[in-house]
Amino acid sequence: MFTAAESEAIRRNYPMVSNYIFLNSAGLAPMPTPTRDAVSSFVSDVSNNAYLNMPSWHTTVAKCRTAAAEITAASIEEIAFIRNTADGVSLVAEGYRWREGDEVIIADIEFPSNVYAWLNLKRRGVVVKVVKSQNGRVTPDLIAKEVTPRTKIVAISSVQYSTGYRADLAALGQMARERGFLFFVDAIQSLGALKMDVRRYGIDFLSCGGHKWLCAPEGIGVFYCAKERMDLLDITRAGWHTVKDCLNFGHIDFTLQPTAERFEEGTPNMMGIFGLKESLATVSMLGIERNEEHILCLNDMFREKLAAKGYEMISPSDKSERSNIIIFSAKNRADNSALVKKLEQAKILVMERGAGIRVAPHFFNTAEEVERVAAEV
Numbered sequence: 001m002f003t004a005a006e007s008e009a010i011r012r013n014y015p016m017v018s019n020y021i022f023l024n025s026a027g028l029a030p031m032p033t034p035t036r037d038a039v040s041s042f043v044s045d046v047s048n049n050a051y052l053n054m055p056s057w058h059t060t061v062a063k064c065r066t067a068a069a070e071i072t073a074a075s076i077e078e079i080a081f082i083r084n085t086a087d088g089v090s091l092v093a094e095g096y097r098w099r100e101g102d103e104v105i106i107a108d109i110e111f112p113s114n115v116y117a118w119l120n121l122k123r124r125g126v127v128v129k130v131v132k133s134q135n136g137r138v139t140p141d142l143i144a145k146e147v148t149p150r151t152k153i154v155a156i157s158s159v160q161y162s163t164g165y166r167a168d169l170a171a172l173g174q175m176a177r178e179r180g181f182l183f184f185v186d187a188i189q190s191l192g193a194l195k196m197d198v199r200r201y202g203i204d205f206l207s208c209g210g211h212k213w214l215c216a217p218e219g220i221g222v223f224y225c226a227k228e229r230m231d232l233l234d235i236t237r238a239g240w241h242t243v244k245d246c247l248n249f250g251h252i253d254f255t256l257q258p259t260a261e262r263f264e265e266g267t268p269n270m271m272g273i274f275g276l277k278e279s280l281a282t283v284s285m286l287g288i289e290r291n292e293e294h295i296l297c298l299n300d301m302f303r304e305k306l307a308a309k310g311y312e313m314i315s316p317s318d319k320s321e322r323s324n325i326i327i328f329s330a331k332n333r334a335d336n337s338a339l340v341k342k343l344e345q346a347k348i349l350v351m352e353r354g355a356g357i358r359v360a361p362h363f364f365n366t367a368e369e370v371e372r373v374a375a376e377v
Contacts, residue, residue, distance in 0.1 A: 035216065064081075078198075109354075114155055140175060161353065164315035164324075206224040239265030
């Protein structure tokens with residue numbers, strides 16, 4: 001876990017933790033002060049100078065793209081900025097060249113962002129297979145049973161929002177290579193809290209909105225497309241930034257950008273990018289591996305103290321499946337709502353999700369806060 005000095009340095013960036021025990025980063029995380037200040041600075045710049053400092057904006061975009069590549073272990077050429085997770089899902093769902101009878105596999109406990117874009121493909125004759133989870137888990141074995149020669153894409157969340165199940169991304173990536181399908185990951189419930197390595201895990205496409213574990217503004221996110229998969233996706237939204245010579249406005253030549261920037265069709269969300277850059281720096285200040293270690297230790301403490309008080313643990317307990325999210329429940333599940341309200345009155349913010357109460361500590365939470373929560377439940 002982080003030392004007291006390290007935790008203090010982290011928490012200085014989060015004014016909210018002075019007033020609340022915030023355990024809902026799986027919903028919408030508080031924005032750190034460097035992010036707030038970066039967005040404010042950009043707004044002030046445009047208000048005072050309009051476009052005169054635009055060259056420096058481009059430098060910020062490049063730095064943000066580099067940081068996004070680092071946190072996913074991708075190359076900068078494989079990173080695009082998107083509006084939200086669903087935006088990235090749709091880039092793949094609508095861009096892939098489906099044939100009638102092709103299959104996509106999803107799970108029955110996915111957040112809707114990773115459901116509706118795939119269901120929308122039924123209009124094109126695509127078969128959407130929904131794997132039934134077992135005890136909140138969607139194991140590689142369950143997915144493997146549904147894979148056929150017609151399976152083109154398997155799409156899964158790195159961590160399930162309503163159970164805390166952590167997918168075995170490496171096993172699924174290996175299966176994708178062996179059985180010839182493409183592997184899509186919705187990473188919004190892990191990126192920033194748990195290690196990500198798109199190459200090692202064999203991920204072809206990844207989408208992640210920024211407002212949860214990355215602590216970034218809403219309306220900005222990260223999309224990864226493996227360079228060798230770039231030309232498998234048609235461009236479904238074209239604009240001036242889609243093409244290679246995009247700054248030559250008077251010369252119309254529909255030659256696509258050779259990088260993932262082809263998916264950024266027009267003027268970027270510059271305020272969002274300014275904020276995302278600082279959020280990535282803040283979340284990564286001690287390293288994502290350290291974040292993961294710290295968060296899992298906190299969740300182990302939560303598990304122990306909740307069990308001692310007779311609460312049921314719904315999230316998987318196996319070390320290979322546990323994550324930054326845990327779901328627990330009172331013996332009488334009807335009591336969960338009242339407990340959430342009681343905790344909120346004590347300035348402890350959690351959320352009802354799935355079959356219980358979701359606790360989602362981030363790197364700014366501490367062992368002392370776990371003790372205080374345990375005293376309240």
